[in-house]
Amino acid sequence: MTDQVSTLLMFGATGDLARRMLWPSLYGLHHDKLLDATLRLVGTARSELDTAAFRDQVVDALKEHLPAEFYDEATARAFVQRIDYLAMDATDPAAADKLGALARDYPGKIAVFLSTAPSLFKQTIERLVAAGLSGEGVRLALEKPLGTSLASSNEINDAVAAAFPESHIFRIDHYLGKETVQNLLALRFANAIFEPLWNARTIDHVQITIAETIGLEGRADYYDGTGALRDMVQNHMLQLLALVAMEPPASFNADAVRNEKVKILQSLRPIAQDRVESDLVIGQYVEGEIGGQRAASYVSELGGPSMTETFIAMKVNIDNWRWAGVPFYLRTGKRLSSRRTEIVIQFKKVPHSMFEAGGAHATSNRLIISIQPEEDITLELMAKVPGLDFGGMRLREVELGIGRADAFADVRRRIAYERLLLDLIDGNSLLFVRRDEVEAQWRWIDALRVSLAASGIRPQPYAAGSWGPPAAKALVGRHGVDWND
DSSP: OOSOOSEEEEETTTSHHIIIIIHHHHHHHHHTTOSOTTOEEEEEESSOOOHHHHHHHHHHHHHHHSOTTTOOHHHHHHHHTTEEEEEOOTTSTTHHHHHHHHHHHSOSOEEEEEOSOGGGHHHHHHHHHHTTOOGGGEEEEEOSOOOSSHHHHHHHHHHHHTTSOGGGEEEOOGGGGSHHHHHHHHHHHSOTTTGGGSSTTTEEEEEEEEEOOOOOTTOHHHHHTTHHIIIIIIIIIHHHHHHHHOOOOSSSSHHHHHHHHHHHHHHBOOOOGGGHHHHEEEEEEESEEETTEEEOOHHHHHTSOOOOOSEEEEEEOBOSTTTTTOOEEEEEESSBSSOEEEEEEEEOOOSOOTTGGGTOOOOOOEEEEEEESSOEEEEEEEEEOSSOOSSSOOEEEEEEEEEHHHHTTTSOOOOHHHHHHHHHHHTOOTTSBOHHHHHHHHHHHHHHHHHHHHHTOOOEEEETTBSSOHHHHHHHHTTTOOOOO
């Protein structure tokens, strides 16, 4: 343990994220004895509950969302003894008095987790300041979305910066808590065989896919005002791209890693208006079938017409020495064929194949980093097919895999928020997003949205259960590339 706080105060403690992810994650940390025995957890929300009733709600959430083999009734009951509850409306100025009393009752360092609508951030921070819960002695974690543009993001960040130093602000992108995303750093910088090849001399292109099978799932108002570009590309996809492309950090600490990510985000080439039609495809799902079940169209789920994109595919370039001429193909969407998040590193073909004369065809190597639903790293190599052949040899692509289920069968698969919550409690900000990263991401996205609007292109329809509009296949196909479907 490094610099653990003594109290974690969670706003939005009765919400969906808290029930599905946050309380199960804290249970996991408690179960594995990673939390100090004296750490107190305080949940707050508008619901008029007493502590006993709230603890029962948390136990119910654990039963519902934890794997049955991991849930233990006695451990759950012991865990919730750490929890107290404070009914409070953050929009009410009287909340400051309640928070002031809490600060007196729970002395020591405090971490505050805002799992609320961003529209409540500013008021909540004002209440925290009025109660003396700000400054050097308090850490603040913020859930996305942090704005819908650079200007709105700056408004939130300015309000936060007025009350907390940057070193105490923990902006969450939960993808950074996923084991395989962190393993990308180990793969690149702890293995001598990969880093010398990680450049434009040997890599042909990179693909990053975040595919969802779900539709709106009760998020219609938020999603229709946001779309795939701002909901997924602005944060998750650009963070994955930065981790793939960044230069080796000088050390494994927060500033060193985040400095290198910022350089990549600032090196992204803008997609100008005259390149939109050739380098970008947007789509919106219509009725289709997923897993044998009919899926309604986006406008049916929404309840009215809309021009919001639910799919986007694009070709992106990074203007630096390492990646000059290497395209990065990004795609994400809802109601796609399968749930999948992966990074594909496509290496170049061998400069000359001596096997072609014998009829053997050597394909180029690929490194596939699967993030969800399964965590896996696969390297595709060429090998000789066993047997006797006349006039040559037969080649076949074979896979060398590091499946988490096989290589780490003895290690429990954790929720991404376990890592992030523990780091918040400990004060380690490496896997959180710094303000200049957020600004660089929004600056690039805002410029793209201007180009997109000026181009006048409209979302193309694609059937639910497909891999997006046919134009997405053509986007990469004209460069001799196929998506890894």
